[in-house]
Amino acid sequence: MALVTQMITNLHQALTGPYTPPPVKKEPNALRFGLLSTANINRSSILIPAASHPSVIVDAVASRQLDLAKSYAKRHSIPKAYGSYQQLLDDPEIDVVYVSLPNSLHYEWAKKALLADKHVLVEKPFTTTSSEARDLFRLADQKKKVLMEAYHNQFHPASHVVQEIIASGKLGRVIKTTSSMVVPNLAIPANDIRWNYELGGGSILDEGYAVSAPRFFLQGLRPEIVSACARSFKKDGRLDEAMEVDMNVKDRDSRNVECRVMTDLARPYVAGIIPRFWESPVFEATCEKGKITFTNFIMPHVFHSIQVTDENGKTETIKAYEGGPKWKNTGESWWSTYRYQMEALVDKIRGKEPAHWLEGEDTIAEMDTVDAILEKSGLGKRVGKVQPSEETVRIEGEMLRRPDPVAVAA
Ligand SMILES: NC(=O)C1=CN([C@@H]2O[C@H](COP(=O)(O)OP(=O)(O)OC[C@H]3O[C@@H](n4cnc5c(N)ncnc54)[C@H](OP(=O)(O)O)[C@@H]3O)[C@@H](O)[C@H]2O)C=CC1
Numbered sequence: 001m002a003l004v005t006q007m008i009t010n011l012h013q014a015l016t017g018p019y020t021p022p023p024v025k026k027e028p029n030a031l032r033f034g035l036l037s038t039a040n041i042n043r044s045s046i047l048i049p050a051a052s053h054p055s056v057i058v059d060a061v062a063s064r065q066l067d068l069a070k071s072y073a074k075r076h077s078i079p080k081a082y083g084s085y086q087q088l089l090d091d092p093e094i095d096v097v098y099v100s101l102p103n104s105l106h107y108e109w110a111k112k113a114l115l116a117d118k119h120v121l122v123e124k125p126f127t128t129t130s131s132e133a134r135d136l137f138r139l140a141d142q143k144k145k146v147l148m149e150a151y152h153n154q155f156h157p158a159s160h161v162v163q164e165i166i167a168s169g170k171l172g173r174v175i176k177t178t179s180s181m182v183v184p185n186l187a188i189p190a191n192d193i194r195w196n197y198e199l200g201g202g203s204i205l206d207e208g209y210a211v212s213a214p215r216f217f218l219q220g221l222r223p224e225i226v227s228a229c230a231r232s233f234k235k236d237g238r239l240d241e242a243m244e245v246d247m248n249v250k251d252r253d254s255r256n257v258e259c260r261v262m263t264d265l266a267r268p269y270v271a272g273i274i275p276r277f278w279e280s281p282v283f284e285a286t287c288e289k290g291k292i293t294f295t296n297f298i299m300p301h302v303f304h305s306i307q308v309t310d311e312n313g314k315t316e317t318i319k320a321y322e323g324g325p326k327w328k329n330t331g332e333s334w335w336s337t338y339r340y341q342m343e344a345l346v347d348k349i350r351g352k353e354p355a356h357w358l359e360g361e362d363t364i365a366e367m368d369t370v371d372a373i374l375e376k377s378g379l380g381k382r383v384g385k386v387q388p389s390e391e392t393v394r395i396e397g398e399m400l401r402r403p404d405p406v407a408v409a410a
């Protein structure tokens, strides 16, 4: 799947902008990024965006195999290659670590990266359980490091336009939403990490975009799960090949919105025999006075359309590849979701207010929702690996021993 993502993103870069973005001169104090793994997604998410960011140098890559790290580094002109993830974390020149490992390894390596005093960008899903997510944000707070989940689509101008239309209330309040992300059957190879329970596979974790969409676009609260129906993976019944969820999300005015979520890693063929075309991920909001349909809400940089239908049935189609309510004059029409995300990440690390930010509490709400969906479906939430680290215990211990300022003042 990441290969597909990468192919589409690369094609987009080739068609709409420079394939190799304009070589920018790097600032002398540019942030040095280290990649934890040679994952397919690295190219779209970090390597291409970094080429056009003056404050980012991809300085190192680590792999479980040194040979692989070396050949990857050579292919992508990365100066340093390490044969273990820990070696990269031990490199004092690395400022930011990007965790693109299988989902069940995100927690362990994001935690080790924070303990090594790095800022950390973690691929989605952030972790496999919400307690892992809470633990990481607690640690990031203590270490005063920037930590974020890479929900890149939330950084694109088109996403902000949809948020803004909903918040404006011009179509009245939202009554219901649907969000879907589906992949045709057999598109994901049998040995992919998405089919592996131990590695954190399954549709709800991989395609969590559809879960986060209603809360993001409504700027709403943590959902209440009404029902969740899983289609189990035949080769491993613990895994959800697909999931259909009905949940209630409170909008910004605490009004209830009925939200339907569909994820599918192997959408069956029509009548079992006719292969399906790739279906674009869609977010749709039915409002009191119209409807908004955001097609391709996950990769809006490749293409997207925002169709707004008013109460008279008149439809306007909006596109927003740059600008929008948050980015204003920052950005280029060829910037991908990942490039906007990188801009925000660098700003945050530099202490500058980013145009958009994905807060820890949003990631925790997302992981709480994933836990609740898995519980409701009967599959049960994932096991996770939370263990307070030595460091966390030490820092918490120090905080406990610190005199209570209120008591001292009295
Ligand atoms: N933001 C986005 O658009 C996308 C995000 N993702 C997310 O990125 C992450 C990586 O996905 P993707 O690029 O498809 O993954 P890949 O399968 O391409 O890469 C995962 C990497 O993890 C390392 N790894 C460590 N342990 C294992 C193991 N036991 N089995 C397999 N690989 C292992 C390997 O690197 P090495 O051998 O070098 O150690 C491998 O290359 C996932 O969390 C996924 O959800 C994926 C696609 C798109």
Ligand SMILES: O=C1OC[C@@H](O)[C@H](O)[C@H]1O
Residues within 6 Å of the ligand: 001, 002, 004, 005, 124, 206, 207
């Ligand atoms: O993050 C992702 O985005 C694109 C999907 O194709 C992929 O499965 C997923 O991991």
